[in-house]
Amino acid sequence: MKNTLSIAWKETRTYFVSPMAYIIMAVYAGLAAYYFVTSISGVLPEATIRGYIFPSTFIFTLLAPIITMRLLAEEQKMGTLELLMTSPVRDYEIVLGKFLAAMASLLSLLVPTVYLVILLTLFATPDMGPILSAYLGLVFFGMAALSVGLFASSLSGNQIVAAVLAMGILLILSIVDLTSSYAGGIFTELVLQISITTHLESFVRGVIDTHDLIYYVIFTTFMLFLTVRSLESRRWR
Amino acid sequence: MQDTTSIPMIEVNNLTKYYGEYPAIENLSFTVNKGEILGFLGPNAAGKTTTMRVLTGFMPPTSGSAKIAGFDVVDQSLEVRRRIGYLPETVPLYTEMSVTDYLDFMGQIRGMDKQWRRRRIDEVIGICRLGEYRSSLIGKLSKGFRQRVGIAQAILHEPEVLILDEPTIGIDPIQVVETRNLIKGLGGEHTIILSTHILPEVSMVCKRVIIIHEGQVVAVDKPENLSGRLRGSEHIEVDIRGPAAQVMTALRDIPGVQEVTRTDSGDVGSYDIETASGADLGEHISTLVHQRGWGLLRLQPIQMSLEEIFLSLTVTESDSA
16 A cells, blocks of 8 residues: 555656647646537536536547556656566555545546536526536546546557557547447447446536446446556566 | 675576567576676677566566565565666666655655655665756756665665665766675675676676576686686787787787787788787787887777677587587
8 A cells, every 4th residue: 555655756756747738638627618618608508517427438538548647657668667566565566556646636626626516606596416426437437538548558668658548438438329329229228338437427417326326436447457467468478 | 705695696597588489588596695797798689678677576477487575576576676776778767756756756666665765765866876967857967866866766775685686787887896895895785796897897896707698508607717617718919000910920929919900901901810828928019019119009808798708608519518
């Protein structure tokens, strides 16, 4: 646990020292604000944050891999992975530490958007329930996206390869539900269940469904498990 | 002169590692006692790095076993990793961190508590003479200083065993001397394996040398014995201004000279003189040239390169077989 926290703390510091942190933060804040303004500029505006929560899933499929691409790929390229793996640290502690750091980076993206919620409360009386649950859902979605990114980063010593691979996997996983109308029988349900975006819908409606929570938790755990395995396999090559 | 108690710290038994079909090391066996500095000598791709990676628990062997401080590198990997300090060939550094931050992180993941870390960071910065650069970013340091940071992290947690993969490669000559002295000073309390492909380095630093070639042990001995064994002949290169034919015969007539070959013609000729071992004919040659009234432009004793040593070793070995 101590090792995990040491690694997480080191990665978090490295992330926030780099300009990347602030570029990503600015990009996300700008896009969220844009979607927020367009959603409340209609004829009958609703006092919700739905306007930027749904587009956020797409933005996250692009930004999460950028946050995670460095984490393991660079260690492999710089040879520091050899140092980590010959230190008395277990492989899962390395992965978990990196993942926690990635979560901290992701949470930092959401901080500026609190401003939009404050705006909403100043000019209207929004229902806080769905707002909080939507944020919770987005955090879980982000968790899943980061786990895919971390796995991709473990596969390659090249950050670009890692990022593009993760984006590809995430895009497929988020649009797979569109095929539900073509798929028949059990497959309709299957593609809807696999999709990482469909599980966000109830959160945005204000419903915290354990079935969706469990989906994200299992998905993330599985991806992190694969990452640990991928790291272990480096020892056997 | 075996002053330290001969407790085996590193035991390697029939270690074999295959990369696919290709054997990187085959049936490697050796023992290193506590406090000993063992030189690991071999040309590139001889299996030095592979052996070290197996010893540090970075990769498991295909067969055979290795123990460090009595712990198996595969089954008790974590215990082994607690007891080793490792400097890989490409010095693994986080270039965006400062020297102290990096050392502090390395200390943390090796389970050192805060006080111990603080004390040791000051100590290793002193030992490796990094004082001026303690808060510099590692990425901004020159190659030699990065190497020192690498050594600093390896000795930070006072490990029982130090494994250094080519610690003096790519740094300037003054730093090479400093690094060697540093390593020498670490022997005694630490058990050290040091890989290199520079022969003089081994004789300066190590008490015992293992030469490996194509994954197999070719020779194990003390450096002085080894050089004795290896010195079947020595070479001297000279540039002499004078009539070529006469120079050749005159050189051949010097007692102890086994072979003279002319490598460059022209007014000034370059000659490669092969002499018996320990003959030390430099003075002899210069007097001769002087007496004849020729011009001696260069006289250079040639140290045997590692490739030649391997050649001579493998040849003698197959001859005796």
